[in-house]
Amino acid sequence: MEKSINIRRSLLISVLLMLGMAAVFLFYRLGNNWEFALQLRSVKVFAIIIVAASVAYSSVAFQTLTNNRILTPSIMGFESLYLLIQTLIVYIYGDETYKVLSSIDNFLISVIGMIIFGLLLYFMIYKKGKDNIYLLLLVGIILGTLFSSLSSFMQLLIDPNDFFIVQGKMFATFNKINTTLLWPSAITLIIILFFGFRMTKYLDVIALGREQAINLGLNYNALVKLFLVIIAILVSISTALVGPITFLGLLVTNLTYELFKTHKHSIIISACFIVSAIALLAGQFIMERILNLSTPLSAIINMVGGLYFIYLLLKVRKL
DSSP states (O other), X not given: OHHHHHHHHHHHHHHHHHHHHXXXXXXXXXXXXXHHHHHHHHHHHHHHHHHXXXXXHHHHHHHHHHTOSSOOTTTTTHHHHHHHHHHHHHHHHGGXXXXXSOHHHHHHHHHHHHHHHHHHHHHHTGGGTOOOHHHHHHHHHHHHHHHHHHHHHHHHHSOHHXXXXXXXXXXXXXXXXXXXXXXXXXXXXXXXXXXXXXXXXXXXXHTTXXXXXXXXXXXXXXXXXXXXXXHHHHHHHHHHHHOOOTXXXXXXXXXXXXXXXXXXHHHHXXXXXXXXXXXXXXXXXXXXXXXXXXXXXXXXXXXXXXXXXXXXXXXXXXX
């Protein structure tokens, strides 16, 4: 009972902190042209909320499926595949890309590609009937490296003028948000999370392990496939909106597990969303107001996340 009260108190404090951070980001030094500034900042906050929710659910669910808190969809190559798809599209259509494909078409192609990749991971690892984490890690990293290498090779072949189209998608930024995708992404996110949160009870059981989940009556293979599809769509949403942020999921999920000592995924995912939103709001505020846009937010997150990833690997090795 006391533990439940502490979790509720922590959630309430986190929500208040998130709302406070959002208010500071929105209203700090609006200036004379406050209507334009407020509208611009509101779009950024809206995008941050979408990205935070997508990263939170996809990262927590993926870690539960793999039974490993080090792995995230980004580390396993999902974002590398997204960049490969974008590079391939520009390689084929060149400067006609935006005329041939709309943002929605581009988004749908990315979603389909990531879903196929997620199902490929399922058939290569889970279909064999074993949760081989080392094989999953090996396959994911190899495929991610392959996608990155193919992207780099194709970027050398495309016209230098067309390369700027790809370059705009290589680094995450909340300063050049694809506003065309904002509402379609929000609607898709709401639909996915509506069904996703109804399925968090299955994640609670899956976290016990494959054998225990099957013994308790779950259709384990079907649920894994379904969750991988959900993860692929959520990763597509966040990456298409602002670009790849490789280590964000790793940072916020592990921080959430440290702050909220519970195994209920409905609470963990909600808390992870709040932590992600706070991290992105604070990071974007510091990047804009203190660093004067001199350093991309993704570079800071990836640097800190990369160091934390190495720390986690060394920590696991010691155990």
